[in-house]
Amino acid sequence: MTKSILITGGARSGKSALAERMTLTLGEPAVYIATAEAFDDEMAARIALHRSRRGPEWRTVAAPLDLAGALRDSDGGAPRLVDCLTLWLSNLMLADRDWEAAVADLCALIPQLTAPVVFVTNEVGSGIVPDNALARAYRDAAGLTNQRMAVACDDLWLCVAGYPMKVK
Amino acid sequence: MTKSILITGGARSGKSALAERMTLTLGEPAVYIATAEAFDDEMAARIALHRSRRGPEWRTVAAPLDLAGALRDSDGGAPRLVDCLTLWLSNLMLADRDWEAAVADLCALIPQLTAPVVFVTNEVGSGIVPDNALARAYRDAAGLTNQRMAVACDDLWLCVAGYPMKVK
Amino acid sequence: MTKSILITGGARSGKSALAERMTLTLGEPAVYIATAEAFDDEMAARIALHRSRRGPEWRTVAAPLDLAGALRDSDGGAPRLVDCLTLWLSNLMLADRDWEAAVADLCALIPQLTAPVVFVTNEVGSGIVPDNALARAYRDAAGLTNQRMAVACDDLWLCVAGYPMKVK
Structure with a gap:
């Protein structure tokens, strides 16, 4: 079975750079699967x-x-x-897709893959409870997605200030 | 002395399911002490x-x-x-009780208990500083409660995407 | 080369008390370098x-x-x-200084110091994405500062409910 890795952490905690290094240790060249869409200037710059x-x-x-x-x-x-699952989740919710089914499909696919894969996700649940219901629903969905992906992947890392901590 | 365990982590990080598994390894049947009150539909559903x-x-x-x-x-x-301490703290603050005294009483009680106990709490201080003073006061109270409970309990775990990391 | 330590964690996670204990193990008396300014009553009380x-x-x-x-x-x-870097960063941004240059200067200085130094910083990126652009910019700056300081320092600790987890 191939290697699957999940990297989580806060915004700007260095997850992407860590994930790039980890991916390149698994082989070169590598494929970057971007879930981002350039909706606005801020996102385009990022x-x-x-x-x-x-x-x-x-x-x-x-x-x-x-x-x-x-x-x-x-x-x-x-x-x-x-890079990254939380943006993918946000895209699914904005497009009114069934994100729970999509996450379940993704988790079922992982053990069938033959080439390694590294997923980046975000911790979004360690602040104060958000005021608005939409933000709370997104926070819940992101947390559940992370839990399910952590079960499906071989390894789980928490990224803190650019350095990895092994969780699973 | 009996075993006391504190589990912390973000919202939807899988703390409750982890705590349920840990509690059942300490004995069966088990007692679930719920601090939640069903104020609204969202809470009732949870x-x-x-x-x-x-x-x-x-x-x-x-x-x-x-x-x-x-x-x-x-x-x-x-x-x-x-399950969970942060909701209990919120209940105390809403009822205008002396939460610091209640936390001190709880911490003093823990070493006197004869049956094991697992506490679930929340990390709420790793986001941006909240705009409003009430949210900042709650965030401070939750952080102080976690610190005091961590001293009073034998073990401290951080839950990340459903998986435990031993802290103490 | 002297010892440099970076301690990160959420608000009210016990970072300052932990950092004080760590500093005193490195020598006594010690120097407390405060970045805080008492702008308002809440800050003055803290x-x-x-x-x-x-x-x-x-x-x-x-x-x-x-x-x-x-x-x-x-x-x-x-x-x-x-104590602490995030407040220093906030002071620099409010004073319209070049915070990236200041962080780069600080990181370059660390290996040249002869007496030990312990830095306290904050995790601010593990909540929901903030609504306003200024808060997002601050969150990004704090995360980048933490990453750069983590590279520059010998040791990196994550503080959870008052207890340290070794990251680097």
Whole structure:
């Protein structure tokens, strides 16, 4: 069975850079599966920053919604980095998709993959309870997604200030 | 002396399910001490979900305010799970009780108990500083409660995506 | 080379008390480098609380902006505790200083110091994405500062409910 890794942590905790290093230890070249869409200038700037940091050893694939499809299509060779699950979840919810079914499908796919995969996700539940119901629903969905993905993946790391702590 | 365990973590990090498993390893049947009150539909749904997950090996006791009393009354046999301390703290603050005295009483009680107890609490201080003073006061109170409970309990675990990390 | 330690954690997670204990194990008396300014009553109360907890083995120096200067001026003997970096960052941003240059200068200074130093910082990125752009910018800056300081320091600890977890 191939290796699957989940990396979680707060915003700007260095998860992406850590995940890139981990992915490249699993093989080169590697595939970067981006779930981000450049809705606004702030997001476009963040995407550009991430892309500029990655070198020519990366091929980029966009998968804002059909993450399982992108993993199947890119399977069989190079390691993949999915960055990130919480943005994918947000895309699914905004598009009014059944995110719980999508997460279940993704978790069922992981043990069938033959090439390694590293997933980046976010901790969003360690602040004060949000005022609005939508933010609370998103927070709940992100937490449940993280729990299910942690069961499905071989390894789980918590990233703190750029350094990894092994959880599972 | 009996075993006392504190489990902390973000919202939807899988703390309750982890705490239920830990409690049942300490003995069966077990007592579930619920601090939640069903103020609204969202909370009622969350309580029903938690209850449906627990099986017939659990007896449920409600203790929105008098947690020390519920621990004394249920002492002597089965292990207890208290879920959760931050909700209890919120109940105390809303009822205008002296929460610092209540926390001090609880911490003093723990070493006198004869049956094991597992406490669930929440990390609420790892987001941006809240705008309003009430949320900041609650955040401070929750953090101080966690610190005092961590000293009073034998073990401290941080729950990340459903998996435990030993802290103390 | 001298010892440099970075301690991170949520608000009210017991970081300051932990950092004080760690600093005193490195030598006594010690220097407390405070980045806080008493802008309002809430902050003044917090500063007074922190100061009252520290005993006569501490000498206090204020450094709301020129942290590198305070470290250079106090170098050569007693260990220093800097509490905290996120407040310093906030002071720099409010004063419209180039915080990235200031962080780079600080990181470059650390290996040149001869007396030990313990830095306290905050985790602010594990809640829901803030509504306003200023809070997001601050969250990003704090996360990047933590990453850079974690590289520059010898040791990195995550404080959970008053107890330390070794990260680096």
